[in-house]
Amino acid sequence: MIERLHESMGAAFGFKVVGRVSAEEVKAFEPQIEFVIAQRKERPIGILADVSQMEGADWKARWYEMRFLQKYTSHIARMAVVGADKWEEVVATLLAGTAVLQAETRYFTEEEITFAWEWIRAGKNLDRVPVRTMYLGTGLFKDYIPEYTGL
Numbered sequence: 001m002i003e004r005l006h007e008s009m010g011a012a013f014g015f016k017v018v019g020r021v022s023a024e025e026v027k028a029f030e031p032q033i034e035f036v037i038a039q040r041k042e043r044p045i046g047i048l049a050d051v052s053q054m055e056g057a058d059w060k061a062r063w064y065e066m067r068f069l070q071k072y073t074s075h076i077a078r079m080a081v082v083g084a085d086k087w088e089e090v091v092a093t094l095l096a097g098t099a100v101l102q103a104e105t106r107y108f109t110e111e112e113i114t115f116a117w118e119w120i121r122a123g124k125n126l127d128r129v130p131v132r133t134m135y136l137g138t139g140l141f142k143d144y145i146p147e148y149t150g151l
Helices: 023-040 059-075 087-098 110-122
Strands: 002-004 012-021 045-057 076-082 104-108 133-135
Touching: 002 023, 012 023, 012 110, 023 045, 023 059, 045 059, 045 110, 059 076, 076 110, 104 110
Parallel strands: 012 045, 045 076, 076 104
Antiparallel strands: 002 012, 104 133
């Protein structure tokens, strides 16, 4: 199950994932994020993903997630991932999606969720919270030029 968090407002959109995620759940949830992106027009948003109760996702769900992130990569400035058992596992899980994402991605523990909200809203370094950068937001393919462009 994917549910929007009530703290979401303005340029900050948060959601919590509980259990195993299906492709149908991802497709059903995407319009909520698309609505926020459309409201913001050219101004980017910050996303908070609480995965503390996530038990995995179907491959088809991952595919939809990657397609969504690729489509809206320029609209997402920051992504905070909150609360997995091991943040290294989160890195492996999200790497496929963040490879196309241009956003800086950071990991926060469940106890630091307030700081995660503050960071995605303001984008400031928080001196009182350890920085666990998962992805610098440079984009895996930012300098890639397809070889077929000259055809």
